[in-house]
Amino acid sequence: xxxxxxxxxxxxxxxxxxxxxxxxxxxxxxxxxxxxxxxxxxxxxxxxxxxxxxxxxxxxxxxxxxxxxxxxxxxxxxxxxxxxxxxxxxxxxxxxxxxxxxxxxxxxxxxxxxxxxxxxxxxxxxxxxxxxxxxxxxxxxxxxxxxxxxxxxxxxxxxxxxxxxxxxxxxxxxxxxxxxxxxxxxxxxxxxxxxxxxxxxxxxxxxxxxxxxxxxxxxxxxxxxxxxxxxxxxxxxxxxxxxxxxxxxxxxxxxxxxxxxxxxxxxxxxxxxxxxxxxxxxxxxxxxxxxxxxxxxxxxxxxxxxxxxxxxxxxxxxxxxxxxxxxxxxxxxxxxxxxx
Amino acid sequence: xxxxxxxxxxxxxxxxxxxxxxxxxxxxxxxxxxxxxxxxxxxxxxxxxxxxxxxxxxxxxxxxxxxxxxxxxxxxxxxxxxxxxxxxxxxxxxxxxxxxxxxxxxxxxxxxxxxxxxxxxxxxxxxxxxxxxxxxxxxxxxxxxxxxxxxxxxxxxxxxxxxxxxxxxxxxxxxxxxxxxxxxxxxxxxxxxxxxxxxxxxxxxxxxxxxxxxxxxxxxxxxxxxxxxxxxxxxxxxxxxxxxxxxxxxxxxxxxxxxxxxxxxxxxxxxxxxxxxxxxx
Amino acid sequence: xxxxxxxxxxxxxxxxxxxxxxxxxxxxxxxxxxxxxxxxxxxxxxxxxxxxxxxxxxxxxxxxxxxxxxxxxxxxxxxxxxxxxxxxxxxxxxxxxxxxxxxxxxxxxxxxxxxxxxxxxxxxxxxxxxxxxxxxxxxxxxxxxxxxxxxxxxxxxxxxxxxxxxxxxxxxxxxxxxxxxxxxxxxxxxxxxxxxxxxxxxxxxxxxxxxxxxxxxxxxxxxxxxxxxxxxxxxxxxxxxxxxxxxxxxxxxxxxxxxxxxxxxxxxxxxxxxxxxxxxxxxxxx
Numbered sequence: 001x002x003x004x005x006x007x008x009x010x011x012x013x014x015x016x017x018x019x020x021x022x023x024x025x026x027x028x029x030x031x032x033x034x035x036x037x038x039x040x041x042x043x044x045x046x047x048x049x050x051x052x053x054x055x056x057x058x059x060x061x062x063x064x065x066x067x068x069x070x071x072x073x074x075x076x077x078x079x080x081x082x083x084x085x086x087x088x089x090x091x092x093x094x095x096x097x098x099x100x101x102x103x104x105x106x107x108x109x110x111x112x113x114x115x116x117x118x119x120x121x122x123x124x125x126x127x128x129x130x131x132x133x134x135x136x137x138x139x140x141x142x143x144x145x146x147x148x149x150x151x152x153x154x155x156x157x158x159x160x161x162x163x164x165x166x167x168x169x170x171x172x173x174x175x176x177x178x179x180x181x182x183x184x185x186x187x188x189x190x191x192x193x194x195x196x197x198x199x200x201x202x203x204x205x206x207x208x209x210x211x212x213x214x215x216x217x218x219x220x221x222x223x224x225x226x227x228x229x230x231x232x233x234x235x236x237x238x239x240x241x242x243x244x245x246x247x248x249x250x251x252x253x254x255x256x257x258x259x260x261x262x263x264x265x266x267x268x269x270x271x272x273x274x275x276x277x278x279x280x281x282x283x284x285x286x287x288x289x290x291x292x293x294x295x296x297x298x299x300x301x302x303x304x305x306x307x308x309x310x311x312x313x314x315x316x317x318x319x320x321x322x323x324x325x326x327x328x329x330x331x332x333x334x335x336x337x338x339x340x
Numbered sequence: 341x342x343x344x345x346x347x348x349x350x351x352x353x354x355x356x357x358x359x360x361x362x363x364x365x366x367x368x369x370x371x372x373x374x375x376x377x378x379x380x381x382x383x384x385x386x387x388x389x390x391x392x393x394x395x396x397x398x399x400x401x402x403x404x405x406x407x408x409x410x411x412x413x414x415x416x417x418x419x420x421x422x423x424x425x426x427x428x429x430x431x432x433x434x435x436x437x438x439x440x441x442x443x444x445x446x447x448x449x450x451x452x453x454x455x456x457x458x459x460x461x462x463x464x465x466x467x468x469x470x471x472x473x474x475x476x477x478x479x480x481x482x483x484x485x486x487x488x489x490x491x492x493x494x495x496x497x498x499x500x501x502x503x504x505x506x507x508x509x510x511x512x513x514x515x516x517x518x519x520x521x522x523x524x525x526x527x528x529x530x531x532x533x534x535x536x537x538x539x540x541x542x543x544x545x546x547x548x549x550x551x552x553x554x555x556x557x558x559x560x561x562x563x564x565x566x567x568x569x570x571x572x573x574x575x576x577x578x579x580x581x582x583x584x585x586x587x588x589x590x591x592x593x594x595x596x597x598x599x600x601x602x603x604x605x606x607x608x609x610x611x612x613x614x615x616x617x618x619x620x621x
Numbered sequence: 622x623x624x625x626x627x628x629x630x631x632x633x634x635x636x637x638x639x640x641x642x643x644x645x646x647x648x649x650x651x652x653x654x655x656x657x658x659x660x661x662x663x664x665x666x667x668x669x670x671x672x673x674x675x676x677x678x679x680x681x682x683x684x685x686x687x688x689x690x691x692x693x694x695x696x697x698x699x700x701x702x703x704x705x706x707x708x709x710x711x712x713x714x715x716x717x718x719x720x721x722x723x724x725x726x727x728x729x730x731x732x733x734x735x736x737x738x739x740x741x742x743x744x745x746x747x748x749x750x751x752x753x754x755x756x757x758x759x760x761x762x763x764x765x766x767x768x769x770x771x772x773x774x775x776x777x778x779x780x781x782x783x784x785x786x787x788x789x790x791x792x793x794x795x796x797x798x799x800x801x802x803x804x805x806x807x808x809x810x811x812x813x814x815x816x817x818x819x820x821x822x823x824x825x826x827x828x829x830x831x832x833x834x835x836x837x838x839x840x841x842x843x844x845x846x847x848x849x850x851x852x853x854x855x856x857x858x859x860x861x862x863x864x865x866x867x868x869x870x871x872x873x874x875x876x877x878x879x880x881x882x883x884x885x886x887x888x889x890x891x892x893x894x895x896x897x898x899x900x901x902x903x904x905x906x907x
Binding site: 026089109151255258259263266 | 354355358359360363366367370374377378379402403406407408409410412413417420432439440442443444446447450527529532533534536540541544547548551552554556558559560572573577
């Protein structure tokens with residue numbers, strides 16, 4: 001039997017199991033559901049406006065000016081307004097005092113938010129003549145908006161990375177299940193080779209999670225999803241997914257142990273690239289050995305486009321590091337599952 | 341008492357033999373390394389923060405003189421390291437029982453030991469209590485160790501007390517909730533994606549943390565949202581938040597306690613109806 | 622000790638009974654055997670008696686106390702050895718017994734002594750995931766006697782055991798009876814039942830078809846059986862049959878074979894419980 005037909009046989013066995021088992025449907029649906037949730041609840045660029053709690057004694061003219069910067073929530077009772085301001089989110093209150101229009105803050109607002117709220121107040125107090133120029137001078141408002149406009153692409157990147165991770169973990173779990181139930185021993189006395197076995201599993205998962213990723217990307221980003229580049233991400237991401245799956249299959253001999261290993265892998269897989277956003281550039285080489293960092297970098301250059309490594313280089317490094325890291329793991333796994 | 345001790349010891353030993361200790365130590369080492377690795381500059385929003393501009397002194401002066409009143413104490417900006425710990429306390433420490441109570445349940449289901457337990461005088465109550473106590477205890481321990489390795493020595497005794505109490509109520513809620521969810525699945529394979537998806541969705545309040553103006557009312561009902569801000573306030577302004585006008589912490593205790601009670605009742609009912617009725621093999 | 626009246630159980634609620642109109646009494650300090658092939662309802666009855674399954678129809682009582690009034694404390698007096706040994710696989714044999722002992726509020730056995738009794742002293746510190754099937758079975762049995770029960774439920778206790786180990790377990794069961802323990806045992810092994818049980822019930826398709834002491838059953842159904850070996854029609858392979866000479870058709874078959882001159886050996890024998898079961902049901906026990 002040729003390698004191809006062996007892989008095909010395994011693929012059809014996996015498909016047959018998948019149809020009876022909702023699990024692999026989840027891997028297809030999970031990214032789509034995440035994407036729909038994000039689309040429904042997270043505002044896109046320019047859509048996010050702050051909330052202002054306003055007492056009804058604030059004059060109409062001030063209210064009108066305020067409403068050009070955010071959504072107003074009117075309060076008749078000052079104590080209710082204070083309660084709103086006191087909630088942990090950043091919502092300022094506006095009341096009238098002897099000093100005229102006065103802003104109430106809780107004191108826990110972020111520096112960025114407070115500065116923005118102060119500028120809004122300044123603008124309203126000057127009758128709307130300050131902010132246009134001031135914003136241009138300081139970048140205060142525009143930068144806040146810019147930060148928020150990146151929320152959606154970054155969330156999209158996290159969803160796509162998560163799908164790669166979940167796909168890999170899914171294969172890992174099936175591998176561990178085959179090990180712990182002894183099903184793999186039945187395979188060991190067939191002509192199946194480990195690489196065919198794994199190839200079938202990974203191809204199946206890449207196909208499934210790939211479909212989910214593409215659907216999710218289009219839901220979240222529309223036409224800017226960039227299909228050809230995304231297909232490359234799916235394929236190269238498969239290597240990072242394989243790394244996760246093989247790592248699980250090698251380290252864990254029971255599903256409970258796999259979950260433990262998974263608990264370590266999940267944050268590593270997602271946090272390593274996220275760290276690149278907060279650490280100084282001089283620390284970034286620490287992240288270079290991780291193929292998932294380069295996968296992230298591919299997606300970042302596709303959807304955010306400001307990191308500077310470029311799509312091509314990131315793709316090349318994600319692919320080669322992914323391949324390189326898989327080799328020793330496969331050898332180790334081979335020894336552990338005793339397949340040829 | 342003896343039953344509880346036996347059940348807890350069996351569960352803990354099972355976990356230890358499933359790489360649990362190694363995983364926890366490794367996670368802790370990585371976390372602490374991450375803590376000391378990242379520079380402790382002020383928290384920056386994605387895409388760059390708005391630092392005070394030096395090139396517009398007049399504007400700065402005007403902004404500073406505005407009629408602004410603070411309901412609570414104005415607070416120093418929170419650094420990256422503290423932000424990391426705040427998020428880890430919620431999304432690492434407090435999800436511990438959610439994951440591990442589930443995997444342990446699946447190990448028991450696979451071994452079939454619940455059938456053997458059912459023909460002892462144990463009962464559902466003690467079974468549930470043992471699990472919740474063990475995982476809440478481990479959660480508290482993990483949280484304390486993580487704090488001691490990072491920001492713990494700077495905390496006042498009152499903050500420590502507030503934090504322990506929060507870990508206790510939240511730990512009870514999350515372990516009961518984790519068990520309740522897991523009871524509806526027959527194996528870890530079935531639980532895996534729904535369970536992990538639930539965990540990922542529960543992390544959405546991180547978005548609010550990064551963009552504090554993003555806080556639609558639906559997100560404020562997420563237990564993780566309340567916990568995130570309660571942990572933030574305990575670690576940064578101390579339990580003063582309990583008494584002050586911002587009732588973040590106090591409100592979170594009440595909310596968590598209600599959730600813990602509801603989750604315990606639900607977990608008890610589900611354990612009795614689903615787990616303790618599985619007889620045919 | 623145990624009284625069961627008109628017990629029924631329907632798993633699917635569609636009128637097909639796994640157990641149908643089963644009634645029997647188990648006297649204190651005796652061993653009661655439930656014999657039947659797989660799927661005959663033995664385990665269902667045992668699960669109903671121990672509340673692992675909810676009682677649907679019929680009455681079960683212990684020393685006159687109805688099952689529904691039985692409180693969890695009652696299980697301090699009960700031991701249960703499962704057919705599929707359900708052990709904590711990540712725990713050692715000794716740890717499994719210690720854990721189990723901790724679940725009772727009555728004095729318990731020394732786990733090491735019990736392990737020694739069932740021949741597992743050497744494996745005490747090995748994880749049970751590394752145990753063989755027979756070792757797991759023995760550990761499950763050991764677990765069932767940890768709380769010094771006076772009511773012992775054994776589901777196929779000899780399954781997977783080699784003859785020497787089986788003899789050891791049988792000796793323990795006999796000792797327990799001598800000490801006043803009531804034993805309810807399901808098995809499809811007729812020799813075990815014959816050797817150990819004071820009373821046996823034959824269960825077939827959820828119904829009790831005969832119930833008595835093994836000796837009485839043999840006296841009632843087992844006379845005049847012969848085991849006959851003969852050459853096949855084409856003179857090839859040997860075949861054997863057990864024939865009951867008090868039956869018209871069996872007698873005719875015996876004559877037919879002897880007249881054909883193909884008989885090689887004839888042994889008269891006392892019928893085994895299995896043969897009696899076959900005679901009553903037309904099917905074997907295993």
